[in-house]
Amino acid sequence: MILVATSTVEQTQAVAATVAEHVAAGDLLLLVGDLGAGKTAFAQGFGAALGVTEPITSPTFTLARQYQGRLLLHHLDVYRLENLNEVMDLDIPELLEGDSVTLIEWGDAIAPALPANYLELRISFGEGDDDRLVQITAVGPRWSARERVLATALGVAPC
Ligand SMILES: Nc1ncnc2c1ncn2[C@@H]1O[C@H](COP(=O)(O)OP(=O)(O)OP(=O)(O)O)[C@@H](O)[C@H]1O
Numbered sequence: 130m131i132l133v134a135t136s137t138v139e140q141t142q143a144v145a146a147t148v149a150e151h152v153a154a155g156d157l158l159l160l161v162g163d164l165g166a167g168k169t170a171f172a173q174g175f176g177a178a179l180g181v182t183e184p185i186t187s188p189t190f191t192l193a194r195q196y197q198g199r200l201l202l203h204h205l206d207v208y209r210l211e212n213l214n215e216v217m218d219l220d221i222p223e224l225l226e227g228d229s230v231t232l233i234e235w236g237d238a239i240a241p242a243l244p245a246n247y248l249e250l251r252i253s254f255g256e257g258d259d260d261r262l263v264q265i266t267a268v269g270p271r272w273s274a275r276e277r278v279l280a281t282a283l284g285v286a287p288c
Pocket residue numbers: 135136137138139140141162163164165166167168169170171187234258259260261
C-alpha cells in the first residue's frame with residue numbers, strides 16, 4: 130500500500146499524473162472515496178498526463194465516457210448503478226481489451242463483478258478543507274509487480 134497526503138487539487142492531480150506514467154494497455158483502476166473527495170479531479174490529472182486534451186467531466190449521468198490519449202481512456206462513474214446486474218451492460222471485459230485503460234469512480238461498489246487485478250485509489254478527507262489522503266493499493270499480480278516502482282516515483286516508501 131502507498132499513502133500520499135495532498136493539500137491542493139493540483140497535488141492530487143500530480144499524483145494522478147505519476148500513476149498515469151505507469152499504466153499499460155488493459156489496466157483497470159478503481160477510484161474510491163466519498164462525494165467530493167476528488168475522484169473526478171484525479172481522473173482529470175490522470176487523463177491530462179495520458180495526453181487527453183479535451184476537458185474530462187464527471188461521467189455521473191452518462192456512466193461512461195471515452196477520451197483519446199496515448200491510450201484510450203474509459204472513464205466510468207457507477208454511483209448510480211442500482212445493482213450488480215447493470216454492470217453487465219457496461220461490458221467491462223470488452224473495455225479492458227485493446228489499447229485502453231479503464232478508470233471507474235465508485236469502483237469498489239462493483240468490485241465483486243470485476244477482475245481481481247486492479248489498482249485501487251482511495252481518496253479520503255484530511256483535516257483542512259483541501260487536505261486529502263490518497264491510499265493506493267495494488268490488487269492482484271498485475272499491479273503488485275509495479276507497486277514498488279510506483280512508490281519510488283511518488284517519492285514515498287510502500288507500507
Ligand atoms: N487535495 C485535493 N485533492 C482533490 N480535490 C481537491 C483537493 N482540495 C480541494 N479539492 C476540491 O475538491 C473537489 C473534488 O471534486 P470531485 O468532483 O473531483 O470529487 P468526486 O470524488 O469526483 O465527487 P463525486 O463523488 O461527486 O463524483 C474539487 O472541487 C477540488 O477542487
